[in-house]
Amino acid sequence: MTPPNASAPQNAMAGIGLRIGAASAMALMAATVKLGATSYGLHPVEMLGWRFIFALPLTMLFVATRSGGLGLFRTGHKLAHIWRGVLGMVTMGFAYWSLMLLPLAEATALSFAAPLFATILAALLLADRVGWHRWSAIVLGFAGVLFVMQPQHSALPAKGLAVAVVAAFLVACVNITIRQISRYDPPETTVLWFTTISALCLGCVMPFVAEPHTAGEWLLIVCIALFGGTAQMLLTASLSVAPVPVVAPFDYTQLVWAVTLGWIMFGDLPPATTWTGAAIIVASGLYVLIRERRSSRIVRVPEG
Structure with a gap:
């Protein structure tokens, strides 16, 4: 089946620029989440809730400017998007938690x-064929994970390391889900459904976790929403103008x-x-990405 954005004009440099912008916004969001939690005592669920509530209008405005507009909300696979939304919220919860630890x-x-x-x-x-090149890269990659974790004499909290690894695994689950959804819906539909479902679900929880805030705390909360929403929109835009194997390396x-x-x-x-x-x-x-280049199977929408 032809991918939903296969007919979009391809521009490698524009896609790379958008992807770097998305990675920068993700990093700024992560830093703001950590600052809010560690320095201001903001509840992670509340930060997550405001992130989606404030980002929803921006996301809808962004999608409205795309080809198809808000009609992109229509899909014949609602349950798949609901599952992706719930999984995405849990994933982001673990990601926020890891930033706190x-x-x-x-x-x-x-x-x-x-x-x-x-x-x-x-x-x-999915019964993908994974040759020895990619299995070797995977083994090497997990050796790198052990270098960062230093399981024998790490000064880092074991709980934080475990949460971060679980978050990475959940991101992988989200990526597999998005890969399946991308066979019949464009990235804009996935982002719109994810943001809407998350805003609605977390909005129901907000009365139990929301607290009064100072002007400075509200500024942090708004920045989290802006950075997270901007990251998703820039990444989605990058996927529409350049192939995934071209832009994905710039996530790093x-x-x-x-x-x-x-x-x-x-400080x-x-x-x-950690550097090693x-x-x-x-x-x-x-290297895994290079081996995927022929089939271009990887589709990423950041958990941000």
Whole structure:
């Protein structure tokens, strides 16, 4: 079946620029979430709820400007989108939790294990053929994860490391779900359904977790929503103008932002083991992506 955006004009440089913008927005959102939780005591569920409630109008405006407009909300696979929405909310909850427990660089580095998990799930659940090249890259990538985690003598909290790995696994599950949905719906439909479902579900929870806030706290909350919504819109736009194998490698620029923001905002400088592990994870992820290039099967919508 022809992908939904196959007829869109392709522009590699525009797609790369949009993808770098998406990665930057994701890093800024992560830093703002960590700042809100650790410095201002904001409840993670409340931050997540406001993120979607504030982002929903922006998302609808963005989709309205796309070909098909808000008619993109129509789909014949509502249950698949509901499942993706629920799974996405749980995934983001774990991602926010990991940011509260770990330094920004380490949480970001471990999140890049998601493509490795996704390749394993694709082989197990979708009967994808995974040759020894990709299996070798996966083994190498998880060696990089161990470098970051330092299981024998890590100064990082074990709970935080476990939460980050679970978050990466859940991102892989989301990617597999999106891959299935992308066979019949365009990325804009997925983003619109995800944002709408999340805003509605979390809106029902907000009365139990929402609290009065100062002007500074509201500014943080609005920034989380703007950064997260912008990341999703820029990534969606990148998928419509350039092939996934061209733009996806630039997701890793988020790590540069994470190290920089972690240092500036929290005084965290990652040790040599984190740098080594992150480099191995990124290298293995890129190699898996290169091996996927022929089929262009990977579709990513960030959990942000």
